[in-house]
Amino acid sequence: MSQPESALAEAQGGGRAPESLAALAERHGLRRAIARPSMPAYLRQLWDRRHFILTYATSRNVSKYSESMLGQLWQVLTPLLNAAVYWLMFGVILGQSKQIDNYPAFLITGVMVFTFTQRTVISGAKSISSNLSLIRALHFPRAALPLAYTIQELQQLGYSMAVLVLLVLVTGEPVSWLWLLIPVVLIMQLVFNIGTGMFMARLGAFMRDMNQLLPFITRTWLYASGVFYAIDERTKDLPDFLRWALEFNPAAAYIEFMRDLLIYQRFPERWAWVTCLFWAVFALIVGFWYFWRAEERYGRG
């Protein structure tokens, strides 16, 4: 209360009746600017901003490769090169390809599916902290940012999936009616990624060391997710609960589901469906709620 008297004096000097500014505001129906909207209102605002979210995602994808000579081609090259490196490491040098049939297809499916989630986690963590100036300049539901980043990754996944399907065909797997289920597993993974992206966005916004820590976390996750090896094969001699823990891992679940469809031509088992669905719903609800709780605090510095 350093200056309220002078404020009042100013208000009176302007020819108004002596009343507090708060009362004056109330009389004219003015409201405080900052408030977190209710969840339904927030969802409606987010829906109103769908064009911004899509345009922002596309624009980021276009501008990302605009400086490089090969341009948009990198969207295909990056996952391919990644798979090539892993194939050299694990398939040739460590000799996994002798134990697993059609190892190239096995490996690249794992890499592509895992990369989708990994990239969403990493970019989600940056979505708030690298857009502070935007947050401090314009009004919009902040969830639009992690959402746009996830959609940007989805657009990139489009290219990767085309490469993946092509490679699976080249390695000699037949086309199957099960492939019609590919969009279903991708949607489940997308929903999981949206929720995780939002969760990471809040973490990254307030824990600035997160970006330094994340590469290690995602790499550990990568090694635990059965991208290079078959989990059931490796855990044969280990206690059951360890295998369950590894198979309950969402990334592993989405990878196994995709391999069932693409390579093994078998309808995924019930536990796979349950795990994939559970993680999608759980991540979305928890991630969105967690992000929304801090809505008015983003960008405060």
Place this chain on the structure above:
Amino acid sequence: MAELTKELSQVAPQTSETQNHETQNPKAGTPTVIVDDLHIVYKVYGSAGDAEKGNAASALMRILRRQGRPQMKEVHAVKGVSFVAHHGDAIGIIGRNGSGKSTLLRAIAGLLPPHKGAVYTNGQPSLLGVNAALMKELTGERNIILGCYAMGMTPSEVREKYDEIVDFSGIGDFVQFPMSTYSSGMGARLRFAISSAKTHDVLLIDEALATGDRDFKKKSQQRIKQMRDAAGTVFLVAHNLDVIEETCNRVIWLHKGKIRMEGDPQEVLEAYNKA
């Protein structure tokens, strides 16, 4: 916030009607923005002092001693500011660098939460600053669309405004090129054209008129005058005092986060120039 705006726009006509019965002069006296003993404190992550620069051992010691990061400073940018803005006001905010002008604007826009005190507004004040949403690698065309969506326009509004924005910015065929190829003046013109394409109840302008040639300056001043007539209240932060004198009917002089002087532009500017 859109929710709030909707509600308020429903409420607003009623209040102005009741005002009609009470007084002869309906809108002129109605406050649009009330700032009540506003304090803004924010944290900055500055660079470390010379003593600690890049020294991992000292960083570890700090963690062990449970001292926070020394780089993290609290800045008390606005210290107890109060004023009332009315319909039809164009308020210029002046002051030295770091006097809290931009912070005050952000707080009015509802983008910085008050540490103490409050900002009461009618509708949603908007900061004229779409710059942050634009990407310099993209063409002017894409940036116009992106900027309009960022301000919350619908696709039909964007189509409607697109030609107008290109015309007003006067960049012509350059709209097909990436913004990184623009001269600084062209970039500034396009940014102003995009951000002023939307109509606002309360408009906050931060140094938007600093760049551009004479013609464009005149055009943008006209645009501000239009917005003032249409909308109600305009806040303008500028170092260019001529612009403030020509556009504003009231001036607030901020000094170290407090109001040093407030009132008629000529008087305040005179005192400011002497100080």
